[in-house]
Amino acid sequence: MNENTEKLLASLKRIRLTDEERFAMHGRLSGLLKRSPVTFSSPGRLHKAKGASPILSPFTNLLAAFRRNHRAPIALGLILMLSAGSGVALAAERAVPGDILYPVKVNVDEKVAAAFAVSTEAKANLATRLADRRLDEAAELSSRSGLSTRTRTELKERLAGHLNDTKKHVAKLRSKGRSREAREIETELKSSLGAHPDILLYLDISVSFEDVDNDLDLSDDEDEVHRSRGESDLNATSISSEAVSERREGRDSDDSSDDDAFVNSGPRGGRHSGDDADGSLRKRGGRSKDRNDDDSGHIRINF
Amino acid sequence: MAPMNTNNRERWFLSMYDTEADAVFRFCLVKLRDREAAVEITQDTFTRIWEYISRGETVRNARAFAFRVARNAIADYVKKSRPLYEHDLGEAAERIFEIAVSGDAELQAELSGLLRCLAGLPDDDRELVALRYTEGMPVKDIATERGERPNTITVRLKRALESLRECLGVPARAQTS
Numbered sequence: 432m433n434e435n436t437e438k439l440l441a442s443l444k445r446i447r448l449t450d451e452e453r454f455a456m457h458g459r460l461s462g463l464l465k466r467s468p469v470t471f472s473s474p475g476r477l478h479k480a481k482g483a484s485p486i487l488s489p490f491t492n493l494l495a496a497f498r499r500n501h502r503a504p505i506a507l508g509l510i511l512m513l514s515a516g517s518g519v520a521l522a523a524e525r526a527v528p529g530d531i532l533y534p535v536k537v538n539v540d541e542k543v544a545a546a547f548a549v550s551t552e553a554k555a556n557l558a559t560r561l562a563d564r565r566l567d568e569a570a571e572l573s574s575r576s577g578l579s580t581r582t583r584t585e586l587k588e589r590l591a592g593h594l595n596d597t598k599k600h601v602a603k604l605r606s607k608g609r610s611r612e613a614r615e616i617e618t619e620l621k622s623s624l625g626a627h628p629d630i631l632l633y634l635d636i637s638v639s640f641e642d643v644d645n646d647l648d649l650s651d652d653e654d655e656v657h658r659s660r661g662e663s664d665l666n667a668t669s670i671s672s673e674a675v676s677e678r679r680e681g682r683d684s685d686d687s688s689d690d691d692a693f694v695n696s697g698p699r700g701g702r703h704s705g706d707d708a709d710g711s712l713r714k715r716g717g718r719s720k721d722r723n724d725d726d727s728g729h730i731r732i733n734f
Numbered sequence: 735m736a737p738m739n740t741n742n743r744e745r746w747f748l749s750m751y752d753t754e755a756d757a758v759f760r761f762c763l764v765k766l767r768d769r770e771a772a773v774e775i776t777q778d779t780f781t782r783i784w785e786y787i788s789r790g791e792t793v794r795n796a797r798a799f800a801f802r803v804a805r806n807a808i809a810d811y812v813k814k815s816r817p818l819y820e821h822d823l824g825e826a827a828e829r830i831f832e833i834a835v836s837g838d839a840e841l842q843a844e845l846s847g848l849l850r851c852l853a854g855l856p857d858d859d860r861e862l863v864a865l866r867y868t869e870g871m872p873v874k875d876i877a878t879e880r881g882e883r884p885n886t887i888t889v890r891l892k893r894a895l896e897s898l899r900e901c902l903g904v905p906a907r908a909q910t911s
Contacts, residue, residue, distance in 0.1 A: 436848075436899050437895070439902075440864075441870075442841070442845065444756075444760070444868055446760050446763060448773065448776070457748075459777060460781070463781060464744050464748075464784065560872070563872055618873070622891075626867055
């Protein structure tokens with residue numbers, strides 16, 4: 432039986448609706464849309480309750496102002512531009528590398544989010560979320576048709592950047608004495624990484640956390656604290672360099688199957704070796720480098 | 735997140751269906767362990783979502799919202815229907831994966847085994863595991879959705895994984911560093 436339970440659980444994504452089921456459902460929902468069109472009850476449209484006077488939309492006054500004001504067309508244009516912009520941003524949120532809107536997602540949406548992340552904690556949380564996004568994008572692409580070498584490189588660099596940002600902000604939080612927030616962010620990051628061990632392996636990135644076993648704050652459930660201390664499931668976010676090297680060697684021997692290897696790395700591919708089979712945590716207290724890129728492109732980030 | 739006008743709402747909804755239908759279906763399948771019921775509840779879930787959207791309501795996190803609606807739809811289904819969990823997951827698993835991984839007997843066997851072990855978990859733990867490890871939902875989002883602390887969710891996930899590993903026969907050596 433496969434040793435990597437998380438990876439096996441992730442492969443349950445292969446369960447999908449059949450095409451027939453999907454199309455039939457889509458047809459029924461399209462019919463529903465025609466039968467039950469939008470009927471706003473929230474501000475923005477007139478809504479008349481039985482026996483009550485109509486509630487005027489807040490836009491009523493705005494429209495009246497437009498009629499009186501010669502500058503109205505300019506204002507309307509601005510509103511339309513902003514509306515269109517938000518629509519693009521909305522659509523971009525679901526984009527993955529290769530999509531036409533992906534640059535909007537990473538260069539506009541995420542930059543705007545970064546601009547609003549003022550505090551160190553907010554910045555750390557954002558960096559963690561962005562790392563999770565990159566992992567999800569890689570997972571999404573892998574479930575479709577695989578990753579091209581270019582996309583893989585792009586995702587790898589972006590993910591490494593987010594991880595380093597997280598590390599930097601977490602360190603800053605700790606230096607400010609806010610260890611609890613730092614631990615929570617690390618826990619979240621570990622959880623995200625632990626859900627995608629195969630992707631980290633494929634992207635050739637390994638992440639290690641130092642001294643986290645005893646850092647976990649589980650004070651709200653003492654029994655669970657005892658059960659969890661000293662155990663390593665939460666540490667399934669560190670992929671050993673040996674395992675990565677092993678995998679890399681395999682890949683180097685057959686570059687042409689780069690993408691296939693990832694797509695097929697499900698429950699049986701990309702298995703870690705020996706005691707690192709579950710990506711167990713290992714302490715690397717002696718390392719001074721936060722990010723270690725070796726000649727072959729492997730990126731190692733030590734928290 | 736929800737768009738402002740009728741056309742946009744319809745487009746957004748159909749796009750959400752395209753994106754989330756499989757995830758909702760898997761969620762229902764893991765919860766109900768009955769493919770036909772899962773398809774039915776998936777349809778019901780999106781019908782409910784449209785009813786919500788069509789009233790002019792907005793949705794911030796589409797996926798989290800879809801799972802919440804699905805959970806409610808499942809609860810209603812369970813109340814109305816015959817007792818669940820009578821199904822033999824061992825038999826059902828073969829049927830479930832016949833389409834999903836046809837031609838890959840080894841993977842099919844592994845996934846069938848996993849489903850059997852998942853069936854042995856408490857309903858709530860099974861849901862957590864599916865949300866986190868199959869759908870990749872962040873712990874924080876799960877916690878927010880359920881009104882619990884992220885650490886609590888993390889610990890429960892950990893225990894559920896331990897149970898799964900034990901059931902799957904994963905050697906203890908591989909579980910600890």
